[in-house]
Amino acid sequence: xxxxxxxxxxxxxxxxxxxxxxxxxxxxxxxxxxxxxxxxxxxxxxxxxxxxxxxxxxxxxxxxxxxxxxxxxxxxxxxxxxxxxxxxxxxxxxxxxxxxxxxxxxxxxxxxxxxxxxxxxxxxxxxxxxxxxxxxxxxxxxxxxxxxxxxxxxxxxxxxxxxxxxxxxxxxxxxxxxxxxxxxxxxxxxxxxxxxxxxxxxxxxxxxxxxxxxxxxxxxxxxxxxxxxxxxxxxxxxxxxxxxxxxxxxxxxxxxxxxxxxxxxxxxxxxxxxxxxxxxxx
Amino acid sequence: xxxxxxxxxxxxxxxxxxxxxxxxxxxxxxxxxxxxxxxxxxxxxxxxxxxxxxxxxxxxxxxxxxxxxxxxxxxxxxxxxxxxxxxxxxxxxxxxxxxxxxxxxxxxxxxxxxxxxxxxxxxxxxxxxxxxxxxxxxxxxxxxxxxxxxxxxxxxxxxxxxxxxxxxxxxxxxxxxxxxxxxxxxxxxxxxxxxxxxxxxxxxxxxxxxxxxxxxxxxxxxxxxxxxxxxxxxxxxxxxxxxxxxxxxxxxxxxxxxxxxxxxxxxxxxxxxxxxxxxxxxxxxxxxxxxxxxxxxxxxxxxxxxxxxxxxxxxxxxxxxxxxxxxxxxxxxxxxxxxxxxxxx
Amino acid sequence: xxxxxxxxxxxxxxxxxxxxxxxxxxxxxxxxxxxxxxxxxxxxxxxxxxxxxxxxxxxxxxxxxxxxxxxxxxxxxxxxxxxxxxxxxxxxxxxxxxxxxxxxxxxxxxxxxxxxxxxxxxxxxxxxxxxxxxxxxxxxxxxxxxxxxxxxxxxxxxxxxxxxxxxxxxxxxxxxxxxxxxxxxxxxxxxxxxxxxxxxxxxxxxxxxxxxxxxxxxxxxxxxxxxxxxxxxxxxxxxxxxxxxxxxxxxxxxxxxxxxxxxxxxxxxxxxxxxxxxxxxxxxxxxxxxxxxxxxxxxxxxxxxxxxxxxxxxx
Ligand code: SF4
Ligand code: SF4
Ligand code: SF4
Ligand code: SF4
Ligand code: SF4
Numbered sequence: 001x002x003x004x005x006x007x008x009x010x011x012x013x014x015x016x017x018x019x020x021x022x023x024x025x026x027x028x029x030x031x032x033x034x035x036x037x038x039x040x041x042x043x044x045x046x047x048x049x050x051x052x053x054x055x056x057x058x059x060x061x062x063x064x065x066x067x068x069x070x071x072x073x074x075x076x077x078x079x080x081x082x083x084x085x086x087x088x089x090x091x092x093x094x095x096x097x098x099x100x101x102x103x104x105x106x107x108x109x110x111x112x113x114x115x116x117x118x119x120x121x122x123x124x125x126x127x128x129x130x131x132x133x134x135x136x137x138x139x140x141x142x143x144x145x146x147x148x149x150x151x152x153x154x155x156x157x158x159x160x161x162x163x164x165x166x167x168x169x170x171x172x173x174x175x176x177x178x179x180x181x182x183x184x185x186x187x188x189x190x191x192x193x194x195x196x197x198x199x200x201x202x203x204x205x206x207x208x209x210x211x212x213x214x215x216x217x218x219x220x221x222x223x224x225x226x227x228x229x230x231x232x233x234x235x236x237x238x239x240x241x242x243x244x245x246x247x248x249x250x251x252x253x254x255x256x257x258x259x260x261x262x263x264x265x266x267x268x269x270x271x272x273x274x275x276x277x278x279x280x281x282x
Numbered sequence: 283x284x285x286x287x288x289x290x291x292x293x294x295x296x297x298x299x300x301x302x303x304x305x306x307x308x309x310x311x312x313x314x315x316x317x318x319x320x321x322x323x324x325x326x327x328x329x330x331x332x333x334x335x336x337x338x339x340x341x342x343x344x345x346x347x348x349x350x351x352x353x354x355x356x357x358x359x360x361x362x363x364x365x366x367x368x369x370x371x372x373x374x375x376x377x378x379x380x381x382x383x384x385x386x387x388x389x390x391x392x393x394x395x396x397x398x399x400x401x402x403x404x405x406x407x408x409x410x411x412x413x414x415x416x417x418x419x420x421x422x423x424x425x426x427x428x429x430x431x432x433x434x435x436x437x438x439x440x441x442x443x444x445x446x447x448x449x450x451x452x453x454x455x456x457x458x459x460x461x462x463x464x465x466x467x468x469x470x471x472x473x474x475x476x477x478x479x480x481x482x483x484x485x486x487x488x489x490x491x492x493x494x495x496x497x498x499x500x501x502x503x504x505x506x507x508x509x510x511x512x513x514x515x516x517x518x519x520x521x522x523x524x525x526x527x528x529x530x531x532x533x534x535x536x537x538x539x540x541x542x543x544x545x546x547x548x549x550x551x552x553x554x555x556x557x558x559x560x561x562x563x564x565x566x567x568x569x570x571x572x573x574x575x576x577x578x579x580x581x582x583x584x585x586x587x588x589x590x591x592x593x594x595x596x597x598x599x600x601x602x603x604x605x606x607x608x609x610x611x612x613x614x615x616x617x618x619x620x621x622x623x624x625x626x627x
Numbered sequence: 628x629x630x631x632x633x634x635x636x637x638x639x640x641x642x643x644x645x646x647x648x649x650x651x652x653x654x655x656x657x658x659x660x661x662x663x664x665x666x667x668x669x670x671x672x673x674x675x676x677x678x679x680x681x682x683x684x685x686x687x688x689x690x691x692x693x694x695x696x697x698x699x700x701x702x703x704x705x706x707x708x709x710x711x712x713x714x715x716x717x718x719x720x721x722x723x724x725x726x727x728x729x730x731x732x733x734x735x736x737x738x739x740x741x742x743x744x745x746x747x748x749x750x751x752x753x754x755x756x757x758x759x760x761x762x763x764x765x766x767x768x769x770x771x772x773x774x775x776x777x778x779x780x781x782x783x784x785x786x787x788x789x790x791x792x793x794x795x796x797x798x799x800x801x802x803x804x805x806x807x808x809x810x811x812x813x814x815x816x817x818x819x820x821x822x823x824x825x826x827x828x829x830x831x832x833x834x835x836x837x838x839x840x841x842x843x844x845x846x847x848x849x850x851x852x853x854x855x856x857x858x859x860x861x862x863x864x865x866x867x868x869x870x871x872x873x874x875x876x877x878x879x880x881x882x883x884x885x886x887x888x889x890x891x892x893x894x895x896x897x898x899x900x901x902x903x904x905x906x907x908x909x910x911x912x913x914x915x916x917x918x919x920x921x922x923x924x925x926x927x928x929x930x931x932x933x934x935x936x937x938x939x940x941x942x
Pocket of ligand 5: 831832833834835836837838839893894895896897898900
């Protein structure tokens with residue numbers, strides 16, 4: 001109880017630059033004390049506060065699967081005015097940072113069992129979906145879920161993240177992968193088109209299905225109508241929201257939309273819940 | 283609250299208070315209203331002479347004795363990741379002459395910082411180590427509206443002991459908890475209550491309550507607010523607002539904060555500072571996007587948080603009617619008017 | 628007072644009816660004794676709410692910084708000097724502003740009233756031309772208005788507007804003029820004494836930033852206090868942090884501050900900000916012979932360089 005704000009020590013084991021602009025990096029973190037990893041029980045969709053001593057803390061979605069039990073992955077975008085994200089990006093492998101969490105609610109993995117899963121992601125907002133995909137596709141889990149369709153898009157090929165994993169998933173026959181970009185480039189041989197359009201084209205069945213959708217607000221806005229058209233009811237469309245946070249535990253007062261704290265009552269909401277929230281972007 | 287305690291009532295003469303506090307001062311650090319630079323605030327005192335008994339209410343609320351405006355949560359050498367600072371009150375404390383509304387605000391803050399699923403160690407420790415000695419208000423101000431939000435100038439809830447100035451050089455003292463009783467028993471020169479004291483008390487109370495002239499209907503306000511999130515009302519009420527932090531920093535119940543790091547050559551401190559929903563930076567995301575883009579959204583957030591969101595979450599209004607925001611807003615934005623407008627909308 | 632208020636309402640009404648402006652920014656009565664407050668009027672009918680008296684303490688320029696339409700603004704001498712500053716520094720366009728100038732013989736300082744009240748509550752304030760009657764429980768006190776006038780107003784040399792589109796009422800006599808005795812007296816104190824004074828003042832600051840928000844010379848889209856990369860100074864309430872805020876702000880507004888006193892008046896903690904600002908004003912005047920907000924042409928010294936600028940500080 002007394003360590004409410006006390007981060008646990010982790011070491012940056014590995015970093016991977018994810019995009020062409022080099023401002024998105026995935027950090028592989030290992031707890032100094034493996035026992036702490038065991039205590040760090042989380043589920044797909046949750047986030048944690050990462051801290052760099054002297055710079056502060058920042059809420060970041062967990063990108064690894066709960067079943068990746070030796071490490072945690074966080075994919076962090078560096079912003080020019082982001083103190084913590086800039087500090088994180090400047091750290092070398094082997095540096096020690098802090099993790100506090102996990103926080104927030106998670107995707108309804110239980111309710112997703114025996115159902116078809118449609119995952120729609122856009123740009124950088126693919127991190128907790130990646131956690132979910134890794135979880136669903138794990139040998140131990142795959143049989144518990146029916147068809148899995150993943151549609152992921154970015155503005156340009158250079159902005160797609162987790163490229164090697166995307167390729168691996170494309171090669172599997174137990175997941176329908178669709179990767180698309182808004183604007184192709186010369187050597188881009190994949191799909192070109194906006195996520196909502198490709199979604200209508202692919203037209204996954206809504207029969208016994210649940211959709212998880214994450215992306216920039218504008219993508220969310222245009223993805224909801226085709227999903228509804230396909231027959232997904234608002235309570236079976238699940239999404240995750242972002243807001244500035246400081247405490248991560250529903251106390252500091254800034255991340256609320258209406259009476260709901262994104263860090264505590266969210267970040268995962270059904271589209272039905274979302275529509276009932278005031279000032280929500282979607 | 284510690285229920286079922288025996289009631290204890292006494293009379294203390296004004297000139298006896300110094301002696302009594304001296305005795306209490308052996309075991310407690312006593313904080314009381316003191317006037318400095320033309321402002322009344324709570325300070326630790328050595329002698330009752332320093333106390334400004336006739337204060338209307340303090341400029342700042344005593345909430346910062348529980349939830350300081352700036353507090354080091356963790357402090358650690360640079361190479362370590364985070365060590366706890368154990369904040370122990372050096373000595374148990376008494377807040378002497380806290381107003382009923384401010385005592386109530388602590389009960390509201392308890393909901394936030396000392397709930398079933400979350401106990402803020404820093405807050406809880408202070409809350410447990412600090413006794414509340416109330417001073418009933420014999421001079422409520424025009425801007426006071428405690429009686430409209432479940433309080434009153436003679437309200438005793440959440441106090442350990444309450445005092446009321448009977449006006450004839452005597453104070454009526456009532457212990458409300460065992461701890462409060464302990465404080466009272468520390469001085470055996472306190473006198474027994476006579477019937478006429480009781481009559482005096484009733485009369486003073488009635489007079490005080492009459493002085494709370496601002497009457498607002500807050501019942502059902504949360505439901506009304508549910509419906510008017512997008513109302514043009516918000517375009518009107520924020521217009522004058524300067525977007526400063528006065529109304530939130532002086533408010534009894536506001537509790538938003540930010541965590542941040544400060545460092546010097548050797549050490550890093552993780553600090554918790556008050557923050558304000560009236561500041562544009564409050565919600566700016568790292569990407570530069572700000573979901574509450576103007577004073578309109580921020581003013582709405584402030585009002586909604588107090589009169590709708592908090593009610594939904596904890597079942598109570600997050601305003602105790604102390605009127606500080608009304609008194610100190612540099613452009614005279616008056617929460618009473620806003621409430622009225624909402625009701626009429 | 629009555630007369631000019633009437634005239635003001637008529638002028639404002641006409642401006643709206645003739646569509647010369649879209650919005651009038653002025654003063655109306657507030658909800659507490661002796662308080663007025665800003666009002667925004669778009670309908671001609673509403674102009675009857677306008678008031679003008681020696682309680683109109685707000686500097687309304689704050690609202691010009693965000694106005695997107697043609698605005699008629701009720702402005703006192705110092706407010707007009709702020710407007711000149713804003714025009715010169717290209718924050719607002721002269722053609723979008725209709726200045727309703729009001730000669731002003733000084734506004735009252737509520738903090739001085741509080742001193743008189745000694746903790747008692749003011750229930751009513753009745754004003755006559757030269758006096759205010761303060762009423763409260765067991766209190767009735769007549770006070771000369773002169774005794775209550777704000778320090779900035781006392782010395783003001785620009786009580787009659789230096790720039791306006793229309794003038795309400797008659798010109799008034801100017802204030803005492805150049806008054807640096809406080810600053811000089813303070814400057815004569817020892818380092819330790821001065822340091823102790825500033826520390827004491829700064830220790831009360833709650834960092835509400837009302838002083839900055841209200842200041843017509845403070846309009847940076849992102850103030851240095853809000854910058855995090857880099858972070859210019861600590862975020863705690865320690866006087867070493869709050870003092871840095873005030874010192875840097877003083878330097879930023881040196882040569883641009885018009886001594887409107889708005890910052891001191893909004894401060895909920897009675898912090899005497901004027902001492903710092905006055906000192907900066909005095910230095911700028913002595914070193915560069917410049918006074919802020921007097922002419923539309925001359926640029927503030929910190930924004931220009933002249934060959935004969937004093938340069939002893941460059942070592
Ligand atoms: S004190 Fe007044 S001006 Fe300042 S933020 Fe609050 S309402 Fe706005
Ligand atoms: S909102 Fe105003 S009246 Fe209500 S508790 Fe806060 S400061 Fe007091
Ligand atoms: S609001 Fe009520 S309890 Fe608070 S100071 Fe005023 S009269 Fe006293
Ligand atoms: S610093 Fe103060 S006195 Fe000077 S212009 Fe700004 S608000 Fe007015
Ligand atoms: S208005 Fe006063 S308390 Fe607020 S920041 Fe300025 S000096 Fe500090």
